[in-house]
Amino acid sequence: MLFDERPKERREDLYDREREIDEIKGNVGRSIILITGIRRIGKTSVLKVALNEVDIPAVIVDARGLRRNYSRADLYRLIAHGLTSSLDKLRDLISGIRVMGLEVELSWRGRDSLSLIELFDKLNERKIIIAIDEAQRLRGPQSNELKDALAHSYDNRNITFILTGSEAGLLHDFVGVEDASSPLYGRFYFEVKLDRLSRDQSIDFLSKGFEQLNLRVSEEVLERAYEEFDGIPGWLTFFGNAYSSGISLERIKIMAVRTALEELKNMIRDNPRRYGLVLRAIAEGKRSWSDIKEYVEEREGSMISSSVLSNIIRNLEDMSVISRYEFLDPVYREAAKLLE
Numbered sequence: 077m078l079f080d081e082r083p084k085e086r087r088e089d090l091y092d093r094e095r096e097i098d099e100i101k102g103n104v105g106r107s108i109i110l111i112t113g114i115r116r117i118g119k120t121s122v123l124k125v126a127l128n129e130v131d132i133p134a135v136i137v138d139a140r141g142l143r144r145n146y147s148r149a150d151l152y153r154l155i156a157h158g159l160t161s162s163l164d165k166l167r168d169l170i171s172g173i174r175v176m177g178l179e180v181e182l183s184w185r186g187r188d189s190l191s192l193i194e195l196f197d198k199l200n201e202r203k204i205i206i207a208i209d210e211a212q213r214l215r216g217p218q219s220n221e222l223k224d225a226l227a228h229s230y231d232n233r234n235i236t237f238i239l240t241g242s243e244a245g246l247l248h249d250f251v252g253v254e255d256a257s258s259p260l261y262g263r264f265y266f267e268v269k270l271d272r273l274s275r276d277q278s279i280d281f282l283s284k285g286f287e288q289l290n291l292r293v294s295e296e297v298l299e300r301a302y303e304e305f306d307g308i309p310g311w312l313t314f315f316g317n318a319y320s321s322g323i324s325l326e327r328i329k330i331m332a333v334r335t336a337l338e339e340l341k342n343m344i345r346d347n348p349r350r351y352g353l354v355l356r357a358i359a360e361g362k363r364s365w366s367d368i369k370e371y372v373e374e375r376e377g378s379m380i381s382s383s384v385l386s387n388i389i390r391n392l393e394d395m396s397v398i399s400r401y402e403f404l405d406p407v408y409r410e411a412a413k414l415l416e
């Protein structure tokens with residue numbers, strides 16, 4: 077079903093993305109593939125569909141739930157969880173890893189502990205894919221061990237790492253191919269960037285989705301949904317679902333903005349006031365550095381230093397919230413107007 081709100085797993089449930097899936101499949105065998113794109117663009121779906129179509133066992137690690145200053149134990153637990161979920165496909169490969177019931181037990185302390193490098197060496201005996209969804213979450217004090225293990229596996233062509241990230245700048249930072257101090261410095265990766273759907277594709281996607289539900293929706297509504305949600309498949313799916321249960325487009329917009337507002341607040345929770353002001357300035361149409369500076373200073377009643385402001389703007393760009401003083405998602409722009 078095209079409007080199923082979960083990440084898609086089969087190509088028939090996914091609208092288009094043929095080229096991207098084929099590119100991913102064609103590059104399995106390279107060491108690192110990145111799938112990048114803004115929130116709700118379909119990264120997890122494209123990843124899952126591609127993995128379902130290749131004949132190589134895959135481990136999916138979902139880094140989304142990782143807390144910010146995660147511990148080594150958290151990291152090992154996350155990876156063990158990914159391994160556990162794909163245990164059937166890997167049973168023989170990981171027989172050397174202690175398996176307790178259905179839990180793969182990696183231990184992060186003690187004499188008989190298996191390090192990530194040793195784990196990857198075991199997995200490296202055969203072709204395998206290790207996919208890490210929202211991999212930018214792995215940034216942090218514990219990330220070096222993982223990056224060392226990635227770099228160690230890089231030359232052994234058997235493991236392909238596929239990393240997705242909605243915060244593209246942060247994901248690139250994490251991989252660090254341009255950072256001389258990163259273990260992955262200078263390594264090559266293949267990147268698949270997911271873009272929004274075009275007007276025609278969005279309308280086609282929506283009408284096919286409604287057709288599956290035996291609903292006829294006027295062209296005008298489809299056009300408006302495209303305009304409001306800017307061809308972002310996740311929002312179009314959200315719209316399709318809600319509209320088919322009788323909710324008006326206006327109401328759906330409000331629901332979407334509320335959801336986006338919560339996400340934004342969560343992203344800027346370290347410094348909500350300043351980030352909030354910068355975001356509001358951009359949402360209200362400030363398109364230059366000096367206009368934003370003036371807007372923030374007027375409301376704060378004090379000066380903001382240039383380095384602080386550039387830092388905020390760069391972080392918002394790295395998190396893929398804005399680019400060139402504009403929001404990448406119009407729903408986020410509306411949400412930003414509601415920040416206090």
Ligand SMILES: Nc1ncnc2c1ncn2[C@@H]1O[C@H](COP(=O)(O)OP(=O)(O)OP(=O)(O)O)[C@@H](O)[C@H]1O
Nearest residue numbers: 081082090091115116117118119120121242309310
């Ligand atoms: N091409 C597509 N065809 C149909 N549905 C899609 C498509 N792309 C994404 N979706 C739907 O949009 C929503 C978001 O997709 P998905 O979770 O794969 O995106 P994502 O980029 O991983 O999002 P997030 O940034 O939240 O992790 C889901 O409901 C998914 O089913």
Ligand SMILES: [Mg+2]
Nearest residue numbers: 119120121209
């Ligand atoms: Mg995702």
